[in-house]
Amino acid sequence: MIQNPNAKVILVGDGSVGSSFAFAMTLKGLGRELGIIDVNTRKAQGDAMDLTAALTYNSAKTIYAAEYSDCSDADIVVLTAGAPQKPGETRLDLVHKNLAIVKDVVEQIMESGFNGIFLVAANPVDILTYAVLKISGFPKERVISSGTSLDSARFCDEIARYLELDPRDVSASIMGEHGDTSFPLWSQASIGGRHIDEWLADKTDDIEAAKKKIYTDVRDKAYHIIDAKGATYYGVATVLAKICHIIIEDSHSIITVGAYLEGEYGCEDIYMGTPVVLSRSGIQKVIEVPLNEKEQEQMQISYKALKEVQDQGMAKLGF
Template sequence: MKTKNTNKIALIGTGFVGSSFAFAMLNQGVAHELVMIDLNKEKADGDARDLNHGLAFASPMKIHAGDYSDCHDADIVVITAGANQQPGETRLDLVEKNVKIFKNIVESVMDSGFNGIFLVATNPVDILTYATWKFSGLPKEKVIGSGTILDTARLRYLVGEKFEIDTRNIHAYIMGEHGDTEFPVWSHTTIGASQLSGIVNLEEKTTQDELEDIFVNVRDAAYHIIERKGATYYGIAMGLVRITKAILHNENSILTISALLEGEYGQDDIYIGVPAIINRDGVRNIVELPLNEKEQKQFKHSAETLKAVMKKAL
């Protein structure tokens, strides 16, 4: 029986992303228990054994392989399972394959009596988070997608490089689909306490070209990494741990995740990447930034792209 003070995570999928998430969880000491679930039970068991052998160098944590029945008392179920993005394939190309996989996963988790928070990372993450919400029947605040948390981290890293400032002092957002129609919110980008518009002239052609180069590198980062090593997993794994920590520690942190919109930003009945306040209850509320005219158009285009794919898949 789970004790009152136990933070338990159930991880479904022990591929590249899942095992990287587990390794980062162990190193950061975020939870007390981690159960690893995979169709390949031998792989999940092997990962659990391997991670346990590092406990002497980390914080106390119970790590073991399990099955869907172990989800019944989990605080968070993290889903990284599904078909991977292949070279030349967009995230939206994965829809049909992964919606079928997710229906089985989510129904199996709910059959265990689970009543915690779902955290979805599998692509296309916005559509699969919406599917998880529909299949689970849970309240919208308890179903979260990783959204544009990694894209936002990539943007902060590249802007930090450009201005030679620590990434952690760059405050910027990528919003919209986690994919080709995402966009940077330059109007709300700050370096330390200074607005980007107060540091550079955003109307200047040279500046616009430089910022566009930064954004294109953010948007296409996954393609570049997949071409070179076959998959992306370290960055998104750390992003998932960041969201997990914000939930378990009741942080009320603002993170760019995939959340359900019900009128915010002029959109309804769609999961999409937006800044949101995250705490022990999941999504406390969505932060509605005043976007400029260009950003509003980009957000609308991104939402319409997702809705068109969702109509076919769900």
């Protein structure tokens, strides 16, 4: 596929995640233009100058501290703005303060005439992405959540570490909420055409114990990182750059992101992590993966937990 050389990306939120994303986009040489918006204008200006220096060893691009009016002709707006997750705090604890931030940001973006794709990464990402959908009035295909893309990357990595294989060869996903009610899609996980159970059986006599350890390490990794260094940002920044790459390249790639569900998996009017086909026009298709009985139960647990908080939060916004 041929990359769109004229792609314009606007980043809103130049914190740890945002600045790491901008760096990843610069190293990948994606698009012609990257604008950075932040309440701290000086920080955005400083990062733009710093990133511009890196262009000597990469492709040509314009990087600058942007204003909301610059969103008017952007192809993608990436939202990372929001209060950070603190030690001991769940992603859902962030909902009320970050909904107010997202409402203000999206209204200003829409005033510019923006008509591209929203990619949301601020937490709790499933609920905030739903808010972006409602506030913007955009079609569901053009409002995308990073969802469980990072969780799925971590899942593949932990499986590969356990089996001493290359994580790029692992096909496995985490689905549901990007948070504590997420769940591993063991029934569909495979490597090199073999089901994951066959690989685990070569390594251990207790497959279920191995699965439990792998998933626990995936689920709790964010909390360990936050406890150690205060925040997570490199992993999600790289995943966001990958999603942008797919959109800019129009590659129709399959990737696990947060997508709006309208009955898939028995879930309605909500964003949840699921594999999709992604292209330059957004989500082309939600892939409704076959779930076994346990996985379907886990999907419903995740759905109900998110829906309750979502309804409470959106009611405060007047929706």
